[in-house]
Amino acid sequence: MDHAYFIDRLSALFDNELPPQEKQVVEEHLRGCAECQAALAKLQQLEDAVKRHSQLADTDYWEESAQKIERQLGFDQQTVITPIRHRWYERGLGWKALAAVASIAVLAYIGINSDKILKQRDLAPSPTPAEEKRIETPQVSPVDVPHADTVAPQKAEPTKKPLEVIRDAAVEKRADTAVGQVRVKDQLADVKKMAPPAPASQDINLSQRMAPVTAKQPEQQILNKFETASMPERRAVAAPTALSAESNRVVPIPDTAARIVEEEADNVSIAQVDTAAVDSTLTWWRKKRDALETVRKTLPGVDAFSGLSKMAAPTKLRSDDKKQPQMTPTEVEKQLLEAWYNVARLTRDAGERDDAVAEIRKVAEGGKSANHAAAVDYLRELGVR
Amino acid sequence: MSDQSESRPDPVTKGTEKREEFPDSTVNQIVEKSAERKLVEAAQNGDKKAFGDLIRLHQKKLFRYIYGLVGSFDQAEDVVQEAFVKAYGALNTFKPEYAFYPWLSTIARNLAFTQVNREERKESLDKLTEKGYDPESVELGPLEKLLDAESEKRFYKALMAMPVTYRSVFVLRHFENMDYVQIAHYLKIPPGTVDSRLYRARKYLMDELKDLL
Numbered sequence: 072m073d074h075a076y077f078i079d080r081l082s083a084l085f086d087n088e089l090p091p092q093e094k095q096v097v098e099e100h101l102r103g104c105a106e107c108q109a110a111l112a113k114l115q116q117l118e119d120a121v122k123r124h125s126q127l128a129d130t131d132y133w134e135e136s137a138q139k140i141e142r143q144l145g146f147d148q149q150t151v152i153t154p155i156r157h158r159w160y161e162r163g164l165g166w167k168a169l170a171a172v173a174s175i176a177v178l179a180y181i182g183i184n185s186d187k188i189l190k191q192r193d194l195a196p197s198p199t200p201a202e203e204k205r206i207e208t209p210q211v212s213p214v215d216v217p218h219a220d221t222v223a224p225q226k227a228e229p230t231k232k233p234l235e236v237i238r239d240a241a242v243e244k245r246a247d248t249a250v251g252q253v254r255v256k257d258q259l260a261d262v263k264k265m266a267p268p269a270p271a272s273q274d275i276n277l278s279q280r281m282a283p284v285t286a287k288q289p290e291q292q293i294l295n296k297f298e299t300a301s302m303p304e305r306r307a308v309a310a311p312t313a314l315s316a317e318s319n320r321v322v323p324i325p326d327t328a329a330r331i332v333e334e335e336a337d338n339v340s341i342a343q344v345d346t347a348a349v350d351s352t353l354t355w356w357r358k359k360r361d362a363l364e365t366v367r368k369t370l371p372g373v374d375a376f377s378g379l380s381k382m383a384a385p386t387k388l389r390s391d392d393k394k395q396p397q398m399t400p401t402e403v404e405k406q407l408l409e410a411w412y413n414v415a416r417l418t419r420d421a422g423e424r425d426d427a428v429a430e431i432r433k434v435a436e437g438g439k440s441a442n443h444a445a446a447v448d449y450l451r452e453l454g455v456r
Numbered sequence: 457m458s459d460q461s462e463s464r465p466d467p468v469t470k471g472t473e474k475r476e477e478f479p480d481s482t483v484n485q486i487v488e489k490s491a492e493r494k495l496v497e498a499a500q501n502g503d504k505k506a507f508g509d510l511i512r513l514h515q516k517k518l519f520r521y522i523y524g525l526v527g528s529f530d531q532a533e534d535v536v537q538e539a540f541v542k543a544y545g546a547l548n549t550f551k552p553e554y555a556f557y558p559w560l561s562t563i564a565r566n567l568a569f570t571q572v573n574r575e576e577r578k579e580s581l582d583k584l585t586e587k588g589y590d591p592e593s594v595e596l597g598p599l600e601k602l603l604d605a606e607s608e609k610r611f612y613k614a615l616m617a618m619p620v621t622y623r624s625v626f627v628l629r630h631f632e633n634m635d636y637v638q639i640a641h642y643l644k645i646p647p648g649t650v651d652s653r654l655y656r657a658r659k660y661l662m663d664e665l666k667d668l669l
Contacts, residue, residue: 079655117658117669124611124668125608127519133516140537144504
């Protein structure tokens, strides 16, 4: 056979892959051929070289790779040595970023819902003179009972708003009675309390009368939207004839606007006051008064109003209605006083006013009621001490 | 697949003497297999650390093998990782009395099969005849960090310079100790083609690495 054939078959002989007969032939040639023996030795050297030079070094790569696989498998991280990482979210920046985003979200929420937030504050009944005093002098406050006014349908009925306070004042000026001394200035101060910081108004007419804004706070910028929305209401105050009975939307009055309203309230003419709004408020207080008087009659063992507040045990307004929360006699008396006071303050019926004043006087002169001080204040405010 | 190094009888050539120069290798293999079997059984019983040890025991050898096939560091890395993940998922189907690495390498080889075929279509024997094999043009990339000596870089550059049709046969034979039938079965080529390709690959490497032999 050709020598080249044996050279070619040496590779298979080295791998022990030759058939037995061919292997025998090649081995016989190999014993007498030095060139083929050298070639076979080269194959062995190559294999040794492959073993020597194909090995990969022991580096950190292998441990990192193993940990990577273990992470893919979701193995317990406690058994894995994780290298220190310096990513931004692992340096605590994530919490800082989250806090910043949360702050922006809160401010944005306030800006978007400023109307609703301030409306809730306005929806609360305006403080009566007695409540005002109670705030100033808590030591003389009546029994502190959680407010649970379920008698009057407050949600369906109009409530007292800052603008109505101003109208009430105007009505009382028109009535020109001795008892109509509602403190417009004080109630406007309440309006100021509810008002947000001084606006950067875009209203040309108002801005001409506004005090200069020295420093615009970020919150003010956010509230600019709300302030712009309140413009029609401000104009309505300046021209109350534009008001309708449906204008129950409560729009908070900013500080500067409140100041303007305060100035203009003194100039409000009697003819400009919408009497329909006053009548609506009066009707609401009448309903509340009647409902509370009905409740008072249902209270057991009470034949005199002066003894009502002595009952300590809570009494259900309607025992057959489990959804109605309980109301203490003191609370019933307190709310009745408030209703009588407002009816007396708003009504143009002298007989109705005298009846309300008489009921308040009973409590004031009784001296045993927890609401005695409040009744005295109501009488003083009505000017009928 | 059984352990090829044990199943194949030693040839009656000079290479036989070389393979028997470590008389205690058989004992070591038995000890290693016993330890590996314990690891496999522990991993099958839910011991994650035991499987982590199996990863660390075989990953380097497996990476060398797959890198020799696909010729890409990133692809080899992905294949090795996926192979371990698949092996872990199918661990309960594995019989601990068999060697673990051949089973693992089969999984990895099947994963690399697509890439090998794609590279085979890309390259051809014509490329070999027209341009020849130029190891100096080969860029090993991240693999160089895993090679300590210049001789190792020269070996891998020469290996990677070969077309995959020759390289795959060489790697399967020298890295995985496969016989010709097994190589032919995997590469779907006749055993005679395995013989001829292996001969050419060896001849080329002997020429390129003659100063290292």
